[in-house]
Amino acid sequence: MSRTNVKQNLDARRVTQELFTLTYGAFVAQILNDYEHVDEVNKQLDKIGYNIGVRLIDDFLARNPNVGRCHDLRETADVLAKQGFKTYLGISPSITNWSPAGDEFSLLLDGNPLTEFVELPEGQGQKLSYNQMICGAIRGALEMVQLEVECRFVQDQLKGDNATELRVKFLKKLEDALPVGED
Amino acid sequence: MQSSSARMRSTTLDRSLQKTKGDVNLTTFALLFSEMVQYSQNRVDNIQDLQNKLADFGKHVGVRILDLFFLRNGKDKREVRLTPMLIFIQKTFWKFLFNREADHLEQHAQEANVYYIIERECLVNKFISVPKDKGNLNYASFVAGIIEGILCTSGFTCKVHTHQAPRGTTHVITFAQSVMDRESRLDAK
Numbered sequence: 411m412s413r414t415n416v417k418q419n420l421d422a423r424r425v426t427q428e429l430f431t432l433t434y435g436a437f438v439a440q441i442l443n444d445y446e447h448v449d450e451v452n453k454q455l456d457k458i459g460y461n462i463g464v465r466l467i468d469d470f471l472a473r474n475p476n477v478g479r480c481h482d483l484r485e486t487a488d489v490l491a492k493q494g495f496k497t498y499l500g501i502s503p504s505i506t507n508w509s510p511a512g513d514e515f516s517l518l519l520d521g522n523p524l525t526e527f528v529e530l531p532e533g534q535g536q537k538l539s540y541n542q543m544i545c546g547a548i549r550g551a552l553e554m555v556q557l558e559v560e561c562r563f564v565q566d567q568l569k570g571d572n573a574t575e576l577r578v579k580f581l582k583k584l585e586d587a588l589p590v591g592e593d
Numbered sequence: 594m595q596s597s598s599a600r601m602r603s604t605t606l607d608r609s610l611q612k613t614k615g616d617v618n619l620t621t622f623a624l625l626f627s628e629m630v631q632y633s634q635n636r637v638d639n640i641q642d643l644q645n646k647l648a649d650f651g652k653h654v655g656v657r658i659l660d661l662f663f664l665r666n667g668k669d670k671r672e673v674r675l676t677p678m679l680i681f682i683q684k685t686f687w688k689f690l691f692n693r694e695a696d697h698l699e700q701h702a703q704e705a706n707v708y709y710i711i712e713r714e715c716l717v718n719k720f721i722s723v724p725k726d727k728g729n730l731n732y733a734s735f736v737a738g739i740i741e742g743i744l745c746t747s748g749f750t751c752k753v754h755t756h757q758a759p760r761g762t763t764h765v766i767t768f769a770q771s772v773m774d775r776e777s778r779l780d781a782k
Binding site: 425 | 615616617618619620621622625626628629631632636646649650651653657658689690691692716
């Protein structure tokens with residue numbers, strides 16, 4: 411196969427970032443319309459992310475056959491930030507703020523494609539966790555490799571903070587892979 | 594609180610829109626789209642409503658992405674005539690959105706205000722198999738919504754709907770009479 415052919419195949423597997431950003435925006439706007447309470451919206455976004463993460467991990471492992479089992483959380487964090495985020499969102503967050511016990515770390519998101527044109531509405535809207543989908547996706551993906559984690563945003567540039575910081579906390583290793591519902 | 598909201602307002606608008614063009618993995622987009630479909634599906638009673646909902650998402654995207662396209666690409670010229678506008682969508686805009694051109698652009702044999710944009714393989718349908726009991730459903734209504742959003746904000750009032758034809762996903766664009774009247778006026782000049 412010629413070089414151009416390979417390149418074309420790769421190109422066909424990508425879409426414009428703006429299309430993705432605006433599509434997510436349309437989706438969030440619709441959910442905001444459907445629910446009265448912002449907490450409910452955050453929950454929905456988390457659920458959506460979880461569903462995506464559960465399926466995303468298969469794609470990730472299929473594309474990266476060289477990624478083996480991670481031996482500790484530091485390794486997991488490395489793969490997550492340098493390969494996971496890079497492949498699917500095109501950004502490489504930096505890993506910081508390890509807890510002394512080594513079971514919790516932060517990802518600093520630099521230039522998040524999801525929030526490109528976003529401004530949170532006044533009032534209730536300020537409580538919206540716009541990026542919650544990412545948390546759900548991480549939780550879902552790691553659950554499929556038997557790691558239960560808790561994931562939340564502690565700082566958000568949309569809310570006027572200086573950085574967007576995502577905190578990931580390791581809870582436990584799952585012994586049995588439970589079948590996952592469609593929900 | 595006051596200061597934080599003031600700071601936020603300035604950052605959103607101060608940020609430059611001129612950014613180098615970035616791409617996102619198709620998998621990410623496809624999974625997000627799949628969630629959109631499932632979310633909508635749980636909230637409608639019939640296929641038509643589902644397609645309308647997807648088209649609404651598309652319109653939201655369409656009206657916003659057009660301005661962005663012109664700004665990013667430094668193009669000042671906008672099409673005011675029907676045919677060049679449709680060619681622009683089929684070629685340039687499709688390439689911007691999906692990294693390739695749409696396969697065909699055709700006009701209805703009898704009705705002058707009906708046009709077709711045809712794609713052999715529509716990107717959003719790539720990973721979707723339609724259930725047998727929902728034969729007529731086409732998820733590309735989302736794309737139809739984008740086209741409608743673009744055309745309507747450009748002054749070409751129209752309705753777009755999508756159906757599956759033997760030659761591929763077909764977006765049927767029906768222009769309003771006012772658009773056709775304007776075209777014939779411009780032709781006469």
